[in-house]
Amino acid sequence: MPILVYVLRIRGELALFVAIPLSPLNLNMAAADLKLAACLCLLAVASLPMLAIAECECTASGDEDSDKGRALTLKIIAIFSILVASSVGCAIPSLGRRFPALRPESDLFIAVKAFAAGVILATAFVHILPDAFEKLGSPCLVDGPWQKFPFAGLVAMLAAIATLVVDTIATGYFQRAHAKSAAAVGDLETPDHAHHGHGHSHGMPALIASSSSTSNTDEGAKLIIRHRVISQVLELGIIVHSVIIGISLGASESPSTIRPLLAALTFHQFFEGIGLGGCIVQARFRLRSVVTMALFFSLTTPIGVAIGIGISSAYNENSPSALITEGVLTAAAAGILNYMALVDLLAEDFMNPRVQNNWKLQVILSVALLLGTALMSMLAIWA
Numbered sequence: 001m002p003i004l005v006y007v008l009r010i011r012g013e014l015a016l017f018v019a020i021p022l023s024p025l026n027l028n029m030a031a032a033d034l035k036l037a038a039c040l041c042l043l044a045v046a047s048l049p050m051l052a053i054a055e056c057e058c059t060a061s062g063d064e065d066s067d068k069g070r071a072l073t074l075k076i077i078a079i080f081s082i083l084v085a086s087s088v089g090c091a092i093p094s095l096g097r098r099f100p101a102l103r104p105e106s107d108l109f110i111a112v113k114a115f116a117a118g119v120i121l122a123t124a125f126v127h128i129l130p131d132a133f134e135k136l137g138s139p140c141l142v143d144g145p146w147q148k149f150p151f152a153g154l155v156a157m158l159a160a161i162a163t164l165v166v167d168t169i170a171t172g173y174f175q176r177a178h179a180k181s182a183a184a185v186g187d188l189e190t191p192d193h194a195h196h197g198h199g200h201s202h203g204m205p206a207l208i209a210s211s212s213s214t215s216n217t218d219e220g221a222k223l224i225i226r227h228r229v230i231s232q233v234l235e236l237g238i239i240v241h242s243v244i245i246g247i248s249l250g251a252s253e254s255p256s257t258i259r260p261l262l263a264a265l266t267f268h269q270f271f272e273g274i275g276l277g278g279c280i281v282q283a284r285f286r287l288r289s290v291v292t293m294a295l296f297f298s299l300t301t302p303i304g305v306a307i308g309i310g311i312s313s314a315y316n317e318n319s320p321s322a323l324i325t326e327g328v329l330t331a332a333a334a335g336i337l338n339y340m341a342l343v344d345l346l347a348e349d350f351m352n353p354r355v356q357n358n359w360k361l362q363v364i365l366s367v368a369l370l371l372g373t374a375l376m377s378m379l380a381i382w383a
């Protein structure tokens with residue numbers, strides 16, 4: 001009997017599953033228990049081929065229905081449809097500013113933001129974090145400490161803490177810079193100072209710059225600075241996942257794999273575009289910065305697809321280096337987006353006195369949040 005346990009133990013995870021029911025056997029070697037042991041043994045042996053298959057997949061394997069010509073056509077279609085979908089998604093919140101119902105102060109806009117935050121929350125919890133655990137826990141990573149410790153969780157946690165630190169330091173730095181230049185202007189401060197006084201507030205809207213109260217101006221400026229930091233860190237977190245899913249599409253040679261991926265990634269980038277666009281609008285960047293950020297985000301997945309096409313012959317997603325690189329980056333992105341969605345986006349709006357004093361708005365925000373998480377979670381079936 002100890003031999004059986006030993007044999008099972010060297011099969012890794014399976015040992016845990018079988019060894020626990022087996023341990024009472026050492027105390028009570030009744031015939032019924034032996035029968036049970038035989039059954040478990042049979043079960044273990046029967047599942048060995050499955051483990052062997054998992055091991056075989058570590059070497060690069062060709063797709064079953066590989067058709068390079070058709071695959072390339074689909075990949076080029078994917079590049080353009082994803083590019084258009086991300087740009088449109090990103091632009092929707094910005095264009096909304098032209099309609100009175102979608103002004104940043106309106107209830108509808110706060111609801112759109114809750115939806116967008118839900119999309120980002122689901123991206124972090126349902127898309128990125130499981131992906132990181134799968135990559136860093138892959139049976140193909142036989143060497144090193146990867147199987148002995150949940151590194152994905154550790155990296156995600158450290159990334160969330162790092163985001164908090166960056167958030168604090170960057171916001172503090174810009175606030176001090178603002179205070180210093182405001183003090184230099186002193187009592188002579190005019191509504192116009194925001195446009196000429198110092199670099200970072202050139203894009204400050206007339207609404208806040210022309211506000212009669214100086215303290216109001218400062219509050220508004222601080223809020224805008226926070227939103228700028230948030231939208232830039234957010235973009236950083238989102239692009240990791242966007243590039244990797246692009247690579248996985250570009251590296252595939254089978255049209256039947258690419259076709260559903262194409263549709264899923266188009267919606268994927270569309271919703272994430274809305275999420276990012278909602279934040280960019282609040283940061284009130286200059287038009288050029290808005291376009292740069294939107295373009296940068298829109299290009300990430302198509303660039304990933306292009307990289308995938310370029311390396312499709314050499315790329316093996318189960319090679320240790322690909323697994324570790326993608327796993328660590330993905331885990332870090334999950335931590336960043338978790339922190340941002342919960343602290344910077346959701347808590348900020350839900351704890352706002354205006355929302356706290358209006359139960360109807362609370363219900364609307366909750367529904368919008370759940371809708372965003374539901375749609376984005378559903379897309380995790382494909383990508």
Ligand SMILES: [Zn+2]
Nearest residue numbers: 127245268383
């Ligand atoms: Zn995804």
